[in-house]
Amino acid sequence: MLSFYDVLGVGPQAQLPEIRAAYLGAALRHHPDKAVPRLLEEEGAVGRPVSFAGQRFEHVQTAWEVSAQLLVNSLYTLSIGSWQP
Numbered sequence: 001m002l003s004f005y006d007v008l009g010v011g012p013q014a015q016l017p018e019i020r021a022a023y024l025g026a027a028l029r030h031h032p033d034k035a036v037p038r039l040l041e042e043e044g045a046v047g048r049p050v051s052f053a054g055q056r057f058e059h060v061q062t063a064w065e066v067s068a069q070l071l072v073n074s075l076y077t078l079s080i081g082s083w084q085p
Helices: 004-008 016-030 032-041 049-081
Strands: none
Touching: 004 016, 004 049, 016 032, 016 049, 032 049
16 A cells, blocks of 8 residues: 555655645646546556546545645644743
C-alpha cells in the first residue's frame, strides 16, 4: 500500500508548499474530467476509465487532506510550546 507521500510524489520531509504543488499537479492529472481520455488509451483502464480515474482522484484528495493536516497540526503544536503570554 502506498503512503500518502507516495501518492503525492513527495518525500516525508516535504514542506507545505511542496506538498500543495504536488497535490495540485496530481489532482489535475487524475481528475476524472481530465484523465479519462488518457486512461482510455491505457490497457489497465479499458471498460472502467471513469471509475478508475475517480478512485485515483479520491486517493489524491485524501493524501492532500491528511498530509496538510498533519503538517498544520505539527506546526500548531510547535507554536504552542513557544507561546509566551
